[in-house]
Amino acid sequence: MGSRYSNIRAAILAGAAALMLILAGGGATSWWVLDNGITQRNMVSHTHAVIDTLLETQVGVMEAVGERNQALTTGGQNSNLDTVLELTRELTTTLRRLVADSPVQTRRAAKFEDALDRLALVLRNSVEERRQGLPQDLTALVREAGQMRRQLKQMCDEMIEHERALLAARKEQAGATVGWLVWLFGALLAFALLSGGLGLLALYRHLRGSAERYEALERSQREIEAAHAALTASQGRLRSILDHARDPILLVDSRSEVAVANAAASQQFGLPAEDMVGRPIQDFVPAYGTRSGEVTALRPDGTTFPADISVGSYADAEGNASVCVLRDVTERRRLEQLKSEFVSTVSHELRTPLTSIRASLGLVVGGVAGELSDEVRELLEIAHNNSERLVLLVNDILDMEKIESGRLEFRRERQDARRLLEQAVEANRAYGAQFGVGFALQVEEAGDAAVYADATRIQQVLANLLSNAAKFSPQGGTVEVSLASDAGSVTFCVRDHGKGIPPEFRDRIFQRFAQADSSDVRQKGGTGLGLSISKAIVEHHAGAIGFEDAADGGTTFWFTLPRLAERLTRLQAAEAPATSQGRRRALVVEDDADVALLLSRILGQHGWDSEVARNAAEAFESLDRAHFDAMTLDLMLPDEDGLSLFRRLRQRPDGRALPVIVISAIAERGKVQLNGDAVGVVDWLDKPIDQFRLREALRQALHSSDRPARILHVEDDQDILRVVSAVMGDEAEMIAARSLTDARTILSRDQNFALVIVDVGLPDGSGLDLLAEMRNLPKPPPVLIFSASDYDPGTARHVAASLVKSRTANQELHNTIRHLIESLPPTPAPEAASRENLP
Template structure:
């Protein structure tokens, strides 16, 4: 057998060697033939090029001669230009021909003769063209008539050259065809020899078939070895299955075709079947999110065999199995976690209502008592009450911070997008924190601010919350009698607001986690300052949601400078009213531009919109339009004086009831002059202007049409809150309580109110259900949401203002209610509403 196999191998080897030797020789011969053919083809191409160049030269000579004579007849400059170009091309082609045929002296001689004749023709052409250009048509015609006809001699030389090249072309084409015939014979021989070698190899291979029996025996032995390996693999898989079954989370192995190939015991428990029954199931029937080979992350919905489903957190991985990709999917049942999240949300909601509502009553009552609303109290009692009031404020801050952190983590913190002026927002925050600064014996100072108004979109309450946090921290950590520096700078499309304290600075080891939750430095002097460690974390979330950044840096000379940036809107012209601007309007009649500008700034700071006129005549014309809610008048005006203006305003029915505030250097003289006349002037203000008195006068101007105290419907189930609110606004309004949703609807059906205050959480439903009833009334009452729950964007556009219990102090609540009664806060839907 071995001898036979050796003979077969020898024959096959000899056949292969002969085949390789033949093809090597054939390849060499083929290479020689191909090189020869390439040379022949190059000669043919050269001859064709020469012939083509001859015809091009002949054509250009003929074109130059024809167009030069045509130029005599037409005088067309284009004929002359083309004739000259053709002459140049003809000369170039003759030079090319001399170069192409340099190896053939006879051809070179013919082309030299042709070049001489061409030169004579072209010289004659140039003379003809020159004569025509000079306007000598007779001379040009004479040259044409007297010129010898050189064309026959030129054609003779050209035809001889063409005949010679044509003969060469025929010879070279014959040589090319001979080469192709030799190559064809060679290829035929190669094909015949290849067929012979193939037959020889087939015969040799047929002899080897006789060795199959031995090979079968070898394959049988290999099968036995494979079976042993398969048993070892099965044992390994069983061990792997045991390991998977010990896992508490469901684990699935899914093939590339989407079919489950492996499932552990936890899968059976999760899907309500035996784990083995899941093998072979399409994964889309169990987890649709995994269909089509998808690899989702996070949470998916998983379906049991009985049709029920449960949420599961999924993680997937990919590995190779038998040359195909497979996925490992690990599921974790999220039902219990969702239940715990629901319990947490319910707890937060309970804390929000059950803590904020009583804290509102406690803080409001203590604030009223400390402010003397209940009458004089002994000094010792007052000291204890102040301690209680201060600590109630701390407790309120703690509750608010915890609830804010929960909203940030759950993504439920909502923001308004109102048009805000940055400078006014900073001023308001500083004014709100003046009492806190006085408590720590520090002073707030705005060291830098741009002259122009800076407009942005944002939530005023939330940005004020950030400013309050930074300002209170700076006051708390600065030494007594220090100045807290506030600066406003513009960088491109962003405004940068910074607050600098003069404290001991932030320890190096604490700087990396200063914006984390519950983060506080460990130094004992910092701990004594108090605080929850949540304020900066909340501030960071608020600023980032507004598209800005927040940070800090050590300040030169000691202390720390905290800063944050906010994106700005494009500035609008100062005289342009904002779209949908529904603020009350004041007409300022003042001839001094500086005083007029100052008055406008003061008035707009109080929420009014001011228009300025310089003389009484213009003021009278504008006032008659009925667009203004109040007016200021200077008595010393050019032309018509202020006294005359006031008399004419009161004599005109359109302006008879317009509230007027006199602002003049001679206010008291004017008051005496008009004394006894019923001109109903709101107030007489002397220059220089006192802003507080101007604000009071404008407030009175807004109340001119009101008779008696306002009537407020307060829908609230907590009697203590009702009493506190009633005590806060006792001078301006009468409170009508409604302790349930049903009672609120009944009170609204009985009469109209100047304001409706609504608590969201009521015993028989949500106070927000009253909004639909109020919106259907014409005119409709302004609405103030005063609730333990934070405002929601879903109803923010349907109310006039929204305040949160425990976030609102007595002064802010009083100011908001008063502004709503007086119409200083406008309806956000722009529709009609009831106003006093």
């Protein structure tokens, strides 16, 4: 019994031991299987996480390219590109962390991250280029972005395939583990039951995890489909934008064929949009790709229209493509033509009769028709004043048109600021007297300064400010005019004592046609253009204009001009001797001191006083300061050639008829270069100086006729002919020519005219055509352009003077004509006459 019990016990112990062994082995095996299953599950989860991250990164790249394309379409505005790129960059960081345990995937992830950074840089650069409107580099950037996007997709696909291979291997390994468990459960029931339960549990968890992974993959697929749907919606919005654009827009593919045409293009070309797709762009824009700016667009019916073209490039699935935007400029051309016709009408059809009306009224009021009764004089003065207002309106409108078109001409020279202000005050005193207002001039001790300006235009600005101050000052008041200067600028100030500027009017005071609305202001009159024109003139001179309230009432208008650096005072200016009574004065422009001294001595022997200018700048300073009866000119000066100085001289009112004797080593060469334009040059003398020829030239400069000067007036308007004749009176004999043909006929048989006055607009051509013909005459007479059209600088170089109808007062017209035809004013003193009779 004991032995059996022992055996049983032993058997039981053995069985227990075996069972324990089996249980221990099964437990160990179960632990191993469980651990291996967990490892497999984690590896599969890890693989799915890598694949999910790669797919999300690929979607991010597509979204970034889509955002870039949308930014190119919208001109680079409101782009979400940076946000998408930042999210995609975070995904690459996650990817590198997930594949850190795989050397192969780690290297691929690093290359993928570098490629993504380069793509981000290219996308941002292309958007920036589009935003700045620089399409020249945009095509290369778009092409490079497309190549990099495909490279990233390929790299992403390689990494996904690698992970999928790992997933398949792990699934195969999991299957082998399950088979081994089935065999083990058959051998060891207890161990199989225990291990089978654990294996089933592990398998369940594995399958459950796999299902979750597959569900995540399906979710990612749905997100990709949603992204494609959003892209489709974006394309729909883009199409809507294109169809609602007013300008024709054509998308051109890499084959230069129309890929998309918007509704405006269909309407403009008279062809359905679907019929335009697929046709070469050159069928509609023949100059496409060869010209920029304005081109001619061609409709299928053969008609054309002018258009401004704008082309931008981008990359599509097939390669490089472009966006062609056309803007029809037919209406703009029509408006420009209407504007040109309007200006031409105002210039000729208004200026010409206004000139006759104003000049005739001025002559009658001035007493040319005899004494007038008080009632008649009052009515005529009313008519004359209102004609002046109408003239100002016409001139202001034409000046504004020139400012807008950029054709307002400026002839800037060195000017003395004090002298400009003094001239403006004197010229406007009579106007101020009409309102019972005087002008008080105040100039600081440091106010003597030079500016580089167009004197006529600055006088226009000052006249506007002074007239406004006079109109809005109380009767009996005083307008204070001042000038101040510092190291950099010169400031002109005009201060009135009126009611000031209404607050609601301050912001638009310098706008066109701006006028305060109160009746007190409206009754003062004015066009509302003066301050706007003044602002444009001052800003063209690199200055500034403004206004401010005065301390004790009234308003101060001011403007500044840049100050010129002062030159050293010339010794001869300080030591210039007083001119003897009755002696004429000559300006000697010569840089050689010995020659200048010799000329001064020769001039003195013939009854002339002289002043020496050693360069062009000193010459014009002398002309600004004093009156001269003749000038000797050297063509080789240190700061400006003499020919240029001569042309500038002829543009000055006091230099249009100044006799000039050229004395230079290159006199003959200069005569050839001027090619007949040197109207008013008495003689051309080569160095060394021939004293006899110089004396004859001086005598020629002093020559005068006892008869009235004969003037040929080429003008088709009979009223203008009569007015000019009345202005000159008995001082000149006026010969009228009503057309170019009449003028040519008269000049062919008689060339002895002291002056030719020419109107530009004639029935059979332009009066400027006479200039070239008269330069071929043996002794070409000086020419005065008197026309309704403003002259250009090119024309001014070929004539002695240019005046504009309606801008020229009777006295200015008379003085200009008289200045051009008369001899040098004073008669030589007895001593001078006796010297001139010397051999």
